[in-house]
Amino acid sequence: MGHALIVEDDADAARMMAQLVAGEGFSAATARSLDEARRQMALQQPDVVLLDLLLPDGNGMALLDDADLIGNSEVVLMTGHASLETSIQALRAGAADYLIKPVSARQLQGILSRVMKPSVLRDEVRSLHDDLRRSGRFGLLVGTSAPMVQVYEQIARVAGTSVTVFVTGESGTGKELVARTVHDLSRRRAKPFLAVNCGAISPQLIESEIFGHEKGSFTGAERQHPGFFERAHGGTLFLDEITEMPPELQVKLLRVLETGTFLRVGSTTPIETDVRVVAASNRDPAAAVAQGRMREDLLYRLNVFPIDLPPLRERLDDLPLLVDRFLQEMARKEGAAKRITPAAMERLAQYHWPGNVRELRNALQRAWVMTPGPEITAQWLPRNPEQVAAAAGREAGVACAPVPAPALARAPAPATATPPMLQIPVGTPLAAAEKQLILATLEHFGHHKERTAAALGVSLKTLYNRLRDYGG
Known part of the structure; x- marks a missing residue:
């Protein structure tokens, strides 16, 4: 059975709370001041302290300053109103939660059901x-x-x-x-x-x-x-x-x-x-x-x-760990293990990853499916538009200046150097303007939905929902 200390200067309120606490299977003690609370805690360390902020001999927060006294007790502040300031105050003071006065039985039940020693x-x-x-x-x-x-x-x-x-x-x-x-x-x-x-x-x-x-x-x-x-x-x-x-x-x-x-x-x-x-x-x-x-x-x-x-492009040091985890997951699901080649890992490190970790998982899943052997090569992995253009230039015999790997890792992912402009007349309904912008951006990125969502600043789910509404 847990033990609760109720620090509340209103005798009627303290008595009512003690009854509620007892109904939840806790033993209960009450204190009407900071000094009395300290004496009670010295006699028996409570599992939870229900602490009023306004007490006759000071602010209840003062009790939280004594780490040796609080020890392994969970502290719940009691306040007359919920506010942003109360949340921040509770967090900074180290309180686990706060109750709004007058305390309801349901509120208190929820708090007591979650009592867990800070240790x-x-x-x-x-x-x-x-x-x-x-x-x-x-x-x-x-x-x-x-x-x-x-x-x-x-x-x-x-x-x-x-x-x-x-x-x-x-x-x-x-x-x-x-x-x-x-x-x-x-x-x-x-x-x-x-x-x-x-x-x-x-x-x-x-x-x-x-x-x-x-x-x-x-x-x-x-x-x-x-x-x-x-x-x-x-x-x-x-x-x-x-x-x-x-x-x-x-x-x-x-x-x-x-x-x-x-x-x-x-x-x-x-x-x-x-x-x-x-x-x-x-x-x-x-x-x-x-x-x-x-x-x-x-x-x-x-x-x-x-x-x-x-974003993933700012934590590329984590790429090997992420790749290893995803390949392990695929091996468990598919019953066959595959590894990635150094060249393929280099390709992943050079990619922009507009869709971040989710796009990495999807890219590896596709490469896993398309690779017949035990080694995933760079063949089926994504490339940046600059890399695609450079490869096309080489095939056509056109000299293309290579883009340094660090720049590729950090640059944004435009589809072309100069995106086209979209003109929308003043007075166009907002829904119609949004539709034009989404469809034009999708066309600009070659119907690559993850790039489109990243450019528009919306989630992939939101983009899919909009396209479904448009009948696409």
């Missing part, structure tokens, strides 16, 4: 770092380059807290893997991890998918449908491509983050939810706000702890 989380992070040194892997992520090590340090720091995480990076860099690793290292690991791509759901259905709907709330709603927030209760909800969410729905998402409640479509009864949100975008969030794609207040609420993933 356990520290041991798991230490184990992951050991794996990184041995195998080059950190959870679901692969790579030992300096940019990735920095990402791992951020994940290790934020996973054990409750704060919202915003992952940015180009399409194909592994944003969902970061979200899953955060979840797997968190106290919510035993609860669901659900991922939703906000750009892959029809604007007419996305509210129903995220918040759920009541039977009969609209044509075709033949039964009650629980949404992602309801199904992810107690766990983590990954909102990918958040900048693709319609603005009117962003307002409702902001309300959930601030109040912990939402309404199903067609209902007037609020539902409490206990979900940690990890959001992601392949766009620059500040630019998305400037372009009107994202509400500024929502960005502030989501961007409590930003993690930026590097």
Whole structure:
């Protein structure tokens, strides 16, 4: 049985919380001041400390400054309102979570169900770092380059807290893997991890998918449908491509983050939810706000702890590890092992990788299928447009100046030196202008969808959805 210490100067509130805690199988002690809390902790080390911020003899945060006293106790702050400042305050102080007063039984149940000694989380992070040194892997992520090590340090720091995480990076860099690793290292690991791509759901259905709907709330709603927030209760909800969410729905998402409640479509009864949100975008969030794609207040609420993933071209040192992992996966699935030749590896190192790690996996899969023998050569691997032009020039007897390998590794991936211009008359409906731009960009890149998505700054899923809407 766990032991909880409730540090609350309101006697009635402390007594009510002690009863709720006892109902969850914990023994409970109460303290009405910092001094009394210190005496209680010296007598018995609690598994969890429910700590009010405003106490008669000072701010509750002062208790967190005494590392020897806190020891291996999990600290949960109690505050009168949820805000961005509260999230940051909790993170900086080392608190695992925070409760909104007046504390509801459901809120408290969720907190107590996730109680885990900080030493356990520290041991798991230490184990992951050991794996990184041995195998080059950190959870679901692969790579030992300096940019990735920095990402791992951020994940290790934020996973054990409750704060919202915003992952940015180009399409194909592994944003969902970061979200899953955060979840797997968190106290919510035993609860669901659900991922939703906000750009892959029809604007007419996305509210129903995220918040759920009541039977009969609209044509075709033949039964009650629980949404992602309801199904992810107690766990983590990954909102990918958040900048693709319609603005009117962003307002409702902001309300959930601030109040912990939402309404199903067609209902007037609020539902409490206990979900940690990890959001992601392949766009620059500040630019998305400037372009009107994202509400500024929502960005502030989501961007409590930003993690930026590097593109593959900036972590080419990780290429051998990634190639080895993907080839091992293919060998397990296909029942036959294949290796890559040095020349083929050199080709991979010279490529721009506009589709990043996802494109690397796809390229290796295609080469694996097309290679009859045990060695994958450069024959079926992708080349940059400059390399294709140079090869065509050599075949035609035209001298072409070679492009240095380092430049190839870092340069952008234009289809031609001077992209054509697209003229759209003023007053063109936004949807029609978007369609013209997408189709023209697709044509410019020779119907290469990953290059098109990278150039447009959207996910590959979003591009496929748009092309499907256009009948392509």
